[in-house]
Amino acid sequence: MQTSTYNKAIVYWLLSGALLILAMVIVGGITRLTGSGLSIVEWNLISGTLPPLNQEAWITAFEQYKQFPEYQKLNTHLTLEGFQKIFWWEYLHRLLGRLVGLVFILPFLYFLITKQLTSGLFRRLLFILAQGVIGWLMVKSGLVDNPHVSHFRLAAHLSLALALIGVILWTVADLTSGKVLKLKSHKGTKLKRLAILVLVAVLLQIILGAFVAGLKAGFSYNSYPLMDGEFFPAHLQGYLTWQTTIENGVVMQFAHRWIAILVLLAVTLLWYRTRPAELPYTVRTLARSLLLTCLIQVALGIATLLLAVPVSLGVLHQVVAVVLFAFAVLLVHRLRLSVA
Known part of the structure; x- marks a missing residue:
């Protein structure tokens, strides 16, 4: 189109x-x-x-x-x-x-x-x-x-x-x-794949956030990085099945915490690989914006958890998630056009 x-x-x-x-x-x-x-x-x-x-x-x-x-x-x-x-x-x-x-x-x-x-x-x-x-x-x-x-x-x-x-x-x-100027390179193809992976990871993290919200899991274990002194609550170990895991708010909060860090690492890697000057300015700008937004989102997520989900921070965390998703979509689109 x-x-x-x-x-x-x-x-x-x-x-x-x-x-x-x-x-x-x-x-x-x-x-x-x-x-x-x-x-x-x-x-x-x-x-x-x-x-x-x-x-x-x-x-x-x-x-x-x-x-x-x-x-x-x-x-x-x-x-x-x-x-x-x-x-x-x-x-x-x-x-x-x-x-x-x-x-x-x-x-x-x-x-x-x-x-x-x-x-x-x-x-x-x-x-x-x-x-x-x-x-x-x-x-x-x-x-x-x-x-x-x-x-x-x-x-x-x-x-x-x-x-x-x-x-x-x-x-x-x-x-x-x-x-749009086309850049033909094997490196560019890998960059597109990484951008798509980041977009999928961001979407997965937002869905996990919806699970946490729906299960009201943000109102418990309001400490970071450990969950009340434990990496994973010991009382749940051995009692979870595949069927109950996705219904368990504690498990969803645990996944949401640490997948956020994986998303941040992936976004940082994507930003690092879009630094070369031969890439279009729009690509580099979108990658920088994506990284900045991701850093803000992680900080907001931690603050929201530590303060037991005040309405203002909870809503802002959700809004920034949408902005993060928007930058990821636009970056994939721009790389799709820029890299042949």
Whole structure:
């Protein structure tokens, strides 16, 4: 889809969509950390756009909430005022979801009707519509008998958001890259492979982070680098099976801790190998940005753990993860174009 001329309106539209998805990730993180994610027990696409507008409507919404496991098992102490506080974050999250839908669908129809979309771009944009379905399945998983959002569906939800951002950034890079100098070398091929490996590792680490968040594993073992004085908690050794490992928050936190260091080492190696002056300036700049972001992310992760996941740091850690992923995607794209 690479082209030397491009429609700026389409590029701005796609970037605005990516920013809105990032906003969804931010508000979603706040919603999760404040325990607000299951406060709205019905999802009416049209009528649900408006929040409760009077005392009677608030009481009705609260009574509906009381029928579900989160209230019955965790929040029986909650008052109407407390319910209103958790309601607003989830309401904003869903309102943003509707806005994202409008921002994508309406301009998409306009560009389609005016024949400004290529077949490749058309196929990529259809992919976005799956997000709402996954979002509902994620919420629904906590409305049965377990008063928590499934960490698997939380990871799927976040992964799809990342996929959408990645597709958008890749498409924008395709549209705006223009003519790129090709560098033919065996070393360049290895560099591309390393960049792809880094991207996969970053994505794996983010998914592990979603598991940690979904299992609320960040609220225990708030020490670093050891876990309460042990490399790996001794009481778990010998009691884990393959089936229970992925459901165990302590194991997920352990994996998230040390894979972060492996990702940092891989990013550092990638940066080191992109230093030669014959590589395009954009490649070297993206590699430096990737390394700086990775260093910030590791520091944020440690601080978030040591302080037992304050909302501000938890959300910032999630945002920087998206930025790290974005730089990794753009670097793979640029190397794909620059190295023949």
